[in-house]
Amino acid sequence: MDVGTVIQEERVKRFSPARSVEHLAHVVTFVVLVCTGLSQRFYSLDISQWIILHLGGIDNVRLIHRFAGVICSLEIITHMAVAAIGIVYGKWQPSMVITKKDFTDVVHNIRYYLGMENSPTRGGRYTYKQKFEYWGILTGLLLMILTGFILWFPSVVTMFLPGEIIPAAKVLHTNEALVVFLIIAIWHVYNAIFSPEVFPMDTSIFTGYISKSRMLREHPDELDEMEEKPLEDMPASP
Amino acid sequence: MKKEKYIMLVALLFLSVSLLMAGPAGAGNTDLSDTAKACLSCHAQHGLMVTFENNEFVEAYVDAGKFNASVHNSFSCSQCHPDFSADKHPQRKFRSKLQYHEKSALVCRRCHTDRQLRTSSIHTTLLNEEKSGTATVCTNCHGSHAIAQVKKTGKYSDEEEYCMKCHGYTVKMAFRSGEALSGTINISSLQASVHNKLSCSDCHYGFSSEEHPKRHFATRRDYTLASSENCRRCHFDKYTKTMESIHHTMLSQGNLEAPVCIDCHGSHGISHISKERVLIAKRCQRCHAGIYDIYAKSVHGNALFNENNQDVPVCADCHTAHAIEDPRTLSYRERVPDMCSNCHANKAIVGKYGLSTAVVDTYLSDFHGVTLKLYRLQKGALNKPAKPMAVCTDCHGIHNISSTVGPDATVVKANLVKRCQKCHAGAPKNFPDSWLSHYKPSLTRAPLVFFVNLVYKIFIPVLVAGLVLQIMLHIWRYVVNR
Numbered sequence: 001m002d003v004g005t006v007i008q009e010e011r012v013k014r015f016s017p018a019r020s021v022e023h024l025a026h027v028v029t030f031v032v033l034v035c036t037g038l039s040q041r042f043y044s045l046d047i048s049q050w051i052i053l054h055l056g057g058i059d060n061v062r063l064i065h066r067f068a069g070v071i072c073s074l075e076i077i078t079h080m081a082v083a084a085i086g087i088v089y090g091k092w093q094p095s096m097v098i099t100k101k102d103f104t105d106v107v108h109n110i111r112y113y114l115g116m117e118n119s120p121t122r123g124g125r126y127t128y129k130q131k132f133e134y135w136g137i138l139t140g141l142l143l144m145i146l147t148g149f150i151l152w153f154p155s156v157v158t159m160f161l162p163g164e165i166i167p168a169a170k171v172l173h174t175n176e177a178l179v180v181f182l183i184i185a186i187w188h189v190y191n192a193i194f195s196p197e198v199f200p201m202d203t204s205i206f207t208g209y210i211s212k213s214r215m216l217r218e219h220p221d222e223l224d225e226m227e228e229k230p231l232e233d234m235p236a237s238p
Numbered sequence: 239m240k241k242e243k244y245i246m247l248v249a250l251l252f253l254s255v256s257l258l259m260a261g262p263a264g265a266g267n268t269d270l271s272d273t274a275k276a277c278l279s280c281h282a283q284h285g286l287m288v289t290f291e292n293n294e295f296v297e298a299y300v301d302a303g304k305f306n307a308s309v310h311n312s313f314s315c316s317q318c319h320p321d322f323s324a325d326k327h328p329q330r331k332f333r334s335k336l337q338y339h340e341k342s343a344l345v346c347r348r349c350h351t352d353r354q355l356r357t358s359s360i361h362t363t364l365l366n367e368e369k370s371g372t373a374t375v376c377t378n379c380h381g382s383h384a385i386a387q388v389k390k391t392g393k394y395s396d397e398e399e400y401c402m403k404c405h406g407y408t409v410k411m412a413f414r415s416g417e418a419l420s421g422t423i424n425i426s427s428l429q430a431s432v433h434n435k436l437s438c439s440d441c442h443y444g445f446s447s448e449e450h451p452k453r454h455f456a457t458r459r460d461y462t463l464a465s466s467e468n469c470r471r472c473h474f475d476k477y478t479k480t481m482e483s484i485h486h487t488m489l490s491q492g493n494l495e496a497p498v499c500i501d502c503h504g505s506h507g508i509s510h511i512s513k514e515r516v517l518i519a520k521r522c523q524r525c526h527a528g529i530y531d532i533y534a535k536s537v538h539g540n541a542l543f544n545e546n547n548q549d550v551p552v553c554a555d556c557h558t559a560h561a562i563e564d565p566r567t568l569s570y571r572e573r574v575p576d577m578c579s580n581c582h583a584n585k586a587i588v589g590k591y592g593l594s595t596a597v598v599d600t601y602l603s604d605f606h607g608v609t610l611k612l613y614r615l616q617k618g619a620l621n622k623p624a625k626p627m628a629v630c631t632d633c634h635g636i637h638n639i640s641s642t643v644g645p646d647a648t649v650v651k652a653n654l655v656k657r658c659q660k661c662h663a664g665a666p667k668n669f670p671d672s673w674l675s676h677y678k679p680s681l682t683r684a685p686l687v688f689f690v691n692l693v694y695k696i697f698i699p700v701l702v703a704g705l706v707l708q709i710m711l712h713i714w715r716y717v718v719n720r
Contacts, residue, residue, distance in 0.1 A: 040608075043608055043611070043612060049612075049615060052612060052615075052616065053615075053616055053619045053620065056620060056622070057612075057613075057616045057620050057622055057624075058609060058612040058613065058616065059625070110708075110711065112715065113711035113712060113714065113715040114711070115715075115718070154662070154665075154669065154672055155662045155663070155664055155665040155666065155669055158665070158666050158668040158669045158671070158672060159666045159668070161668070162668055162671060163668045163669055163670060163671020163672040163673075164671055164672070164674075164684050164686050164687060165672070165686075166672030167672060167673075167674055167679070167684060167687045168684075168686040168687045168690050170605075171679075171687050171690045171691050171694070172690050172694075175690070175691070175694035175698065176694075178694075178698060179694070179697070179698060179701060182698070182701065182702055182705075183701075183705070186702065186705045186706065186709070187705050187709075190709050195712070196713065196716045197716070
C-alpha cells in the first residue's frame with residue numbers, strides 16, 4: 001500500500017496498540033511452536049530433521065517447545081483474563097461472543113457466493129469468519145495447553161488418572177496442533193493476505209487502523225454504530 | 239610254538255632257494271659286505287614273517303637296492319643286528335610289534351648318542367619324554383634299512399605325511415614357565431576339518447620339510463596368542479573385525495585371557511561354526527558361564543536347548559561373531575531394536591509362533607522409538623551425548639527374556655513399573671499403562687486413544703475441505719462481481 005492512498009483514504013481506529021503487541025507475541029510463539037512441534041510429529045521429513053539438527057538436537061527442540069508452550073499459555077491466560085475483566089467492568093463489548101446471527105450469516109453468505117442472494121451479510125465488529133477463527137484457535141490452544149502439560153508431567157498425571165490418558169493426550173495434542181496449524185495456514189493466511197479484498201496484506205492488526213471503505217464493506221454494522229454515537233463514547237476496542 | 243617252527247621251516251626253504259640265486263642277487267651290490275650279502279640271500283625275498291605274541295607280525299624283508307642307497311650301506315648286518323650272523327640266527331620273543339620296534343631302536347642309540355641327538359629340537363623333545371617312560375622309535379621316522387635323514391627319505395607324498403611322521407606321535411612343546419603342550423596331531427580330526435586341503439606350513443609359517451625353526455615361548459598362552467596371528471593370513475576380514483572387538487581391547491590392555499581365534503575355533507579340528515547353533519552358545523559359555531545359564535532359561539535358550547529350535551538367537555546373533563562390541567555402551571543399546579527386529583519384524587520367522595511383527599513398528603513410532611531414531615540421526619551431525627532411551631531389553635530383559643504370553647506375562651508386567659521408575663522417578667503404578675504394550679489402539683485396547691484418533695481422522699479432512707471450499711467460493715464470487 002503506498003503512502004498516498006493512506007493519506008487520501010479516511011481511516012478508522014480498529015485496534016489498540018496492546019492488541020498489536022499481543023498479536024505479534026502470538027505470531028512469534030506460534031511460529032516457534034509449529035516449527036518445534038510439527039518437526040516432532042513429522043520427524044521423518046527432511047525439513048523436520050533439518051530443523052531438529054539446527055536447533056541442536058531433539059532434546060533442545062523439546063525444551064524450546066515446552067518453553068514456548070509456557071509463554072503461549074501465559075499469553076492465553078492473560079488474554080482471557082483481560083477480556084473477562086474488560087467485559088465484566090463494561091469496558092469491552094462482548095463482540096466475540098457467537099450469536100444466532102453468525103449461523104444465519106454463514107448460510108446467507110454461502111447463498112450469496114452461489115448467486116442466490118443479492119448482497120453479502122452485513123458484518124458487525126467481528127464477522128462469522130473471524131469468530132470461527134478466534135474460537136477455533138482459542139479452544140485448540142486451550143486443549144493443547146492442557147494436553148501439553150499432561151505430556152510434560154506424565155508421572156504426576158498418572159497418580160490421579162489411568163495410564164491411557166497419556167497416549168490419548170498425545171493423540172489429542174498432535175491432532176489439535178494440526179487443526180490449529182491448518183486454520184492458520186489456510187483460513188487466516190487467506191483472509192489476511194491472499195484474499196482479493198485485502199491483498200497484499202491486511203495491515204490493521206499492525207497499524208491499528210482500517211480504511212473506511214473496508215469498514216463499509218466488511219463491518220458495515222459496526223460503522224453504523226460508530227457513526228450514530230460520538231467517538232468519545234465508544235468503548236475501548238478489544 | 240607251532241607257528242615259529244613253521245616260520246623256521248619257511249626260512250630254511252628260502253635260504254636254500256636263494257643260495258641258488260645268490261649270484262644274480264648280489265650282482266649290483268658290489269659295495270655290500272659279504273655278511274650282508276649272505277643275509278640278503280634270504281631277506282631279499284618277500285614272505286619272511288616275524289610274528290609276535292599278540293599275533294601282530296612284520297615282514298623280515300630288506301630291499302637290497304634301498305639298503306645299498308642308504309647311509310648305512312657299508313655296514314654289515316651284524317653291526318645293527320649284533321646277535322645275528324651267517325651262523326647265528328637266535329630265536330627271540332616279543333610281546334608286540336611296538337615292543338619289537340622299541341627294542342630295535344635301542345640299536346641306533348649305540349652310535350647316535352644322546353648328546354648328538356639333543357642338537358635338534360624334535361629329538362630333544364623325544365628324549366625328554368623317555369623320562370616319563372615313552373620310548374622313542376627311531377625307525378618310525380627314519381625307516382630301518384633304507385635309513386635316511388627324514389627330509390631326504392623322499393617317501394612322503396605330501397607335507398602332511400612328512401610332519402605326521404613326528405607329530406603323529408607323542409610330541410610335546412615345553413615352555414619356559416614349565417607348562418607343556420602336546421604337539422600330537424589327531425590326523426582324523428584334521429582331515430575332517432574345513433582346512434583339510436591345506437598343508438601344515440600354510441598355517442605353520444616358516445616350517446617345512448627343510449626347516450623346523452626353534453622358537454621359545456614363555457607360556458603356553460603366549461604360544462596360543464602367537465599362533466592365532468596365523469589365521470589372519472587368510473581370514474583378514476575377520477581379523478580386522480576382531481580388532482574392533484571388546485576382546486581385542488581387553489587383550490591389548492594386557493588381559494592375556496581374552497579370547498583369540500583359536501580359543502573359539504580350535505586349531506586343527508576347525509569346523510564350520512555356524513552349522514550347529516548350540517555349539518555357538520557353548521563356546522561363549524566357557525568364559526561367560528553365568529550369562530549362559532541365564533540365557534538357557536530364557537524363552538530363546540529354552541527353545542534352543544529343549545526343542546533344538548534353530549530360529550532363536552544365539553549369542554553371536556546379537557553380539558556378532560568377531561566385532562563383538564562392549565554391550566554396555568550407549569551405541570550398542572541404541573542398536574538393540576535393530577537386533578530384535580531382525581527376527582521380530584520378519585513374518586517368515588516369528589509368524590510361525592503366532593507372534594506379531596507389529597511390535598517393532600509400535601515401538602519405533604512411540605516416544606522412545608522416535609527419540610531413539612532422532613538420537614541416532616543427530617549423533618553423526620551433533621557431537622553431543624544422548625541420554626539412554628528405553629529399548630526392547632529394558633522391558634523384556636536381556637539374556638533372561640521371558641515369554642509375554644502365558645504365566646510369564648504377569649512377571650513382565652510386574653517388573654515394568656520398576657523399570658519405568660529408573661528414568662521416570664516416582665512413576666506411579668498406573669504409569670506403565672501409558673505404554674500400549676505394542677497394541678494398536680482399538681475399541682477394546684485403549685478405546686479412548688482410538689476414539690480421539692477417529693474424531694480427528696474425520697474432523698481434519700472435513701475442516702480442510704470446508705475451508706478450501708469457502709475460499710474458492712469467495713474467489714469465484716469476487717471474480718464474477720468484477
